[in-house]
Amino acid sequence: MLGPFPLPLRLRLPARCTRMPRVHVQVAAIIAFTAVLTWAGVATWMLLFRDDVVASLIVRQQRLTLAYEDQLVALRRQLDLVASRQYLEQERVEERLARLLERQRELEHRQAQVDALQRQANGLDRARDNIPSPVAASAGAGHHIPAAKGARHGDAEKARLGAARYVPVSERLARTDAQLASLAQKQAAALSGMLASSRQRLDRYLDVVRAVGLPTEPLERLPDGLAGEGIGGPYVPVQAGASMQFDSLAESLRHTLTLAERAADVVNRLPLGRPAETGDTTSPFGVRLDPFLRSPALHTGIDFRAPYGAPVRATGPGKVVFAGHGGGYGYVVEIEHVSGVTTRYAHLSAITVREGDAVAAGDVVGNAGSTGRSTGPHIHYETRIGGQPVDPQRFIAAGRRLAEIH
Numbered sequence: 001m002l003g004p005f006p007l008p009l010r011l012r013l014p015a016r017c018t019r020m021p022r023v024h025v026q027v028a029a030i031i032a033f034t035a036v037l038t039w040a041g042v043a044t045w046m047l048l049f050r051d052d053v054v055a056s057l058i059v060r061q062q063r064l065t066l067a068y069e070d071q072l073v074a075l076r077r078q079l080d081l082v083a084s085r086q087y088l089e090q091e092r093v094e095e096r097l098a099r100l101l102e103r104q105r106e107l108e109h110r111q112a113q114v115d116a117l118q119r120q121a122n123g124l125d126r127a128r129d130n131i132p133s134p135v136a137a138s139a140g141a142g143h144h145i146p147a148a149k150g151a152r153h154g155d156a157e158k159a160r161l162g163a164a165r166y167v168p169v170s171e172r173l174a175r176t177d178a179q180l181a182s183l184a185q186k187q188a189a190a191l192s193g194m195l196a197s198s199r200q201r202l203d204r205y206l207d208v209v210r211a212v213g214l215p216t217e218p219l220e221r222l223p224d225g226l227a228g229e230g231i232g233g234p235y236v237p238v239q240a241g242a243s244m245q246f247d248s249l250a251e252s253l254r255h256t257l258t259l260a261e262r263a264a265d266v267v268n269r270l271p272l273g274r275p276a277e278t279g280d281t282t283s284p285f286g287v288r289l290d291p292f293l294r295s296p297a298l299h300t301g302i303d304f305r306a307p308y309g310a311p312v313r314a315t316g317p318g319k320v321v322f323a324g325h326g327g328g329y330g331y332v333v334e335i336e337h338v339s340g341v342t343t344r345y346a347h348l349s350a351i352t353v354r355e356g357d358a359v360a361a362g363d364v365v366g367n368a369g370s371t372g373r374s375t376g377p378h379i380h381y382e383t384r385i386g387g388q389p390v391d392p393q394r395f396i397a398a399g400r401r402l403a404e405i406h
Helices: 015-123 137-142 147-162 168-211 240-270 394-405
Strands: 281-282 285-288 295-297 302-307 311-313 316-325 329-334 343-350 364-366 378-385 388-390
Touching: 015 240, 168 394, 281 394, 295 316, 316 343, 329 364, 378 394
Parallel strands: none
Antiparallel strands: 281 302, 285 295, 302 378, 311 364, 316 329, 329 343, 343 364, 343 378, 378 388
16 A cells, blocks of 8 residues: 655755856856956056056157157168269259260361361362372372261161160260270371372472472471471470360361472472474584584484474473474474473474463474474474573483383
8 A cells, every 4th residue: 555645756956957047157257357356457557657648648649749750860871872962963964965066066176177187188189180199089089087977877776776775875975985085086197198208298299390300498387387396485395185176187187288388289280291202312412523514512402303394392381481493403392381480392394373372281382294394304302491401301210210110
């Protein structure tokens, strides 16, 4: 039989389970209390040390500001330094460019002098038509400066390449400086070459003048006003340089060309040709037996074999000073040339010029004959200096050598 109905069972939980809510409350309380204390501490610290914090922040901000300003000042100094360097570099570039432009103008002026002197030198080559120039006509042209065209082509090439590669200003200035220096050297070389050619030409002309028996001293001195000889003054030594060298060469070339022109003028008017186109000499200059008296006598010229009526030609340019009958000369023509040199053409059968006529080398002045004191048709030819007879072979040989040299 069942016993009495038991009482309702009580649920008994572990003690820790019944205490857990209380622990949580305690932890929360502790945390809240700690937070309150922390806030109170911070607030108290802020209240107590606020001024110090603010001051520290201000000092820090000031330091940052000063550091920033120092950086700005340093940067500004760097910029000023760079700007000053660029300004100085620009000034140096401008000064160098100005010097190059001045040098270019100087070289252009020199080139004008070179061209003028070259034309003067080439004028000597055209001074005489019947005798070639002592120096080849291309010699002067050989000293012409070919750099101008080449330089222009080079500049165009450099401009084309410059589009693909940047060339610093300093490098371009250096190249221009080198080109100008090369041009100056070529100008000096051109003057040196023309000076050497002109001196050689002058020497050959003086040799011709000397060979025919004329004095050369007057032709070796510059005319009055061109010699440039000093009379007095203080001694100031000069410093040799490129400009001084060019000026010295140009002055020497001018003087040499002046002397060469004077010598060429004399040579061009000398009777250096032959009066007969063909024919041998039948009687030389000097003492011989007179064909009539058969006794020694001075033959004042040379005789050329020529048929009757053959043309007789002037051996050099000049002026007819006599044309007519001259005693033992028969019909004779006398021509005055230069420096007291005269020529005579005697025993002519006819005269084709008149007194006062100007004749050129090779002009017909008469025809061969046997008038006067003559034993047969021939050409009696004389050359005289200051009225005194000299051997015509001097002039003929000098003309032959001059033609061979050319």
